[in-house]
Structure formats: structure tokens, C-alpha cells
Amino acid sequence: MFEMRGWRSVVAGACVAVLLAGCASKTRSPAPVEDRSARAPGMPAVVEPAKPLAGADNAGKPGYYTVRQGDTLIRIALDSGQNWRDIARWNNLENPNVIEVGQVLRVAPPAAEVTAARTAPAPTAPAATVVPPRAGASGSAVPSAPAPSASAPSGPAVAALPPVGTQPAVPAEDEIAWSWPTGNGMVLDGFDEQRNKGLDIGGKVGDPVLASADGRVIYAGASLRGYGNLIILKHNNTFLSAYAHNQTLLVKEDQTVRKGQKIAEMGSSDTDRVKLHFEIRRLGKPVDPSRYLPAR
Numbered sequence: 564m565f566e567m568r569g570w571r572s573v574v575a576g577a578c579v580a581v582l583l584a585g586c587a588s589k590t591r592s593p594a595p596v597e598d599r600s601a602r603a604p605g606m607p608a609v610v611e612p613a614k615p616l617a618g619a620d621n622a623g624k625p626g627y628y629t630v631r632q633g634d635t636l637i638r639i640a641l642d643s644g645q646n647w648r649d650i651a652r653w654n655n656l657e658n659p660n661v662i663e664v665g666q667v668l669r670v671a672p673p674a675a676e677v678t679a680a681r682t683a684p685a686p687t688a689p690a691a692t693v694v695p696p697r698a699g700a701s702g703s704a705v706p707s708a709p710a711p712s713a714s715a716p717s718g719p720a721v722a723a724l725p726p727v728g729t730q731p732a733v734p735a736e737d738e739i740a741w742s743w744p745t746g747n748g749m750v751l752d753g754f755d756e757q758r759n760k761g762l763d764i765g766g767k768v769g770d771p772v773l774a775s776a777d778g779r780v781i782y783a784g785a786s787l788r789g790y791g792n793l794i795i796l797k798h799n800n801t802f803l804s805a806y807a808h809n810q811t812l813l814v815k816e817d818q819t820v821r822k823g824q825k826i827a828e829m830g831s832s833d834t835d836r837v838k839l840h841f842e843i844r845r846l847g848k849p850v851d852p853s854r855y856l857p858a859r
Contacts, residue, residue, distance in 0.1 A: 791832025
């Protein structure tokens with residue numbers, strides 16, 4: 564009996580030894596190794612930076628604008644004194660309705676366009692007639708002459724603006740004989756640099772809205788929030804005028820208009836009463852229209 568038990572113990576011990584030996588010889592998979600060479604102890608892993616947006620290398624340079632939250636191409640064009648179609652073309656925008664926060668856009672014409680416009684032959688229109696240049700062109704529609712330094716191609720539309728509160732002298736070639744954009748409507752609200760960027764003029768629904776000077780329509784639509792049905796005219800390299808809150812628009816983009824021509828009918832689109840909001844912009848900056856309009 565004792566020999567049988569001893570034999571069984573020996574066999575059992577041998578089996579246990581074999582099992583242990585097998586476990587010891589089994590190849591184990593190595594534990595995952597985390598590469599910490601790219602960061603210091605306790606610091607998060609390095610994240611690959613997002614791809615820079617178009618034009619990012621031009622951020623902050625004269626003649627360029629960085630898109631902010633809430634911007635639209637129409638708003639950017641109005642604030643820079645340019646035609647939105649030109650800005651879309653200068654920046655190769657396939658869809659002008661799609662711009663991204665942080666994207667950097669050219670808002671001043673390339674040097675090649677400025678040079679071409681300056682060397683173009685003078686128009687043959689009568690001297691008393693203001694012939695607007697092609698929408699968005701930066702050259703002057705007068706015989707070639709040394710241009711003021713403020714219009715150098717490397718500068719942005721706002722580069723030549725004076726300190727706040729001062730009114731720059733208007734170059735002779737950019738002088739315009741403005742007229743009132745309505746009949747005898749009362750001025751409801753005057754110009755204020757922070758609160759109201761133009762004049763609000765009262766009237767009745769359907770009253771005629773008139774072009775305040777010869778020009779070309781560079782915008783006619785309702786996509787600029789706060790302006791309702793809006794028309795923007797470009798008069799020359801320096802001045803734009805805007806006509807907002809209309810009931811009906813009577814002109815189309817790229818159409819040439821004459822001073823005093825009926826371009827819209829007064830209304831109350833995107834506002835609380837019937838009125839015309841009228842702006843004059845010099846190099847994209849709103850200026851007080853009452854300083855340009857004749858007394859009445």
C-alpha cells in the first residue's frame with residue numbers, strides 16, 4: 564500500500580513539474596510600448612497641427628483681411644470699398660458664399676491690375692461726365708498721371724485713412740457732385756460713427772430712390788443682414804454709395820446708372836418703418852453724407 568501511494572506521489576510530482584516547465588517555456592507577447600520621446604514626462608502627446616487655411620501666410624499684411632465670425636463676402640467688400648466679385652476672383656473662391664473663420668482674403672487689387680488700369684487710355688466721354696471704371700478696378704478713369712502714394716498697389720483699401728474724427732482731403736480726380744437720393748424726405752437719424760453709418764431718410768412706400776451720382780451697380784440683393792433690399796454703387800476708385808431697406812430694386816449688378824436715375828422704391832425691408840438708409844463710403848470707411856450732399 565505504501566509503495567502504491569509513493570508511486571502515485573512520484574507520478575503526480577512529475578506531472579506538475581512538466582506543466583510548470585511548459586508554462587515557463589511558453590513565449591509571452593511583449594507589453595505595448597508607448598513612445599515618449601516626443602514629449603516630456605507628464606506632458607500630453609504632440610498633436611499634428613491642422614492644415615493652415617488659404618492665405619494664412621498673408622495674415623496681417625497690407626491689402627489682406629482675416630475672416631471673422633459672422634463675416635460675409637458682401638460685408639467684407641463693402642468695408643474694403645471693393646466689388647465682391649473682384650474679391651472672389653482675386654482669391655479664386657469657387658463658391659463666394661463659403662468662407663471660413665481665419666481665412667485670409669486679398670481685398671486690394673493685385674499690382675498687375677493697378678498697372679493695367681493706370682496705363683489704359685482715357686475715356687472719350689465729355690469732361691462733365693463721370694465715367695466709372697470697371698467694377699472693382701483700382702485704376703483711375705482719367706488720363707495717365709502719377710498716382711497719389713495712398714493708392715500704391717501694396718496698400719490695403721483702408722491704408723490711407725486718417726485718424727478717427729478727421730476728414731481727409733478728397734483728391735481732385737475723385738471729386739463728385741453728389742445729389743440727394745430722395746426727394747424732400749426728412750432726415751430721421753443723422754450720421755454717427757458708432758451707431759449709424761449713414762443717414763436715415765423718411766418717406767412713403769414706393770417713393771423713388773435715386774442714384775446720388777453716376778456709377779456702376781456692384782451689388783443688388785438682400786444678403787447683407789440689417790440692410791434689407793440693398794443697392795451698392797461704385798462711383799470711382801474712392802467712393803461707394805449704399806441704398807438700403809428698399810421695397811423694390813430696379814437695377815441689376817454691373818449695370819451703369821446716371822445721377823438722378825431711379826434705382827429703387829422706398830420700403831421697410833429689414834427695419835421697423837419706411838425709410839431709406841443712405842451711406843457714402845470713402846475707401847470703404849463710412850463718412851458723413853451731409854458733408855458731401857448739397858444744402859436743401
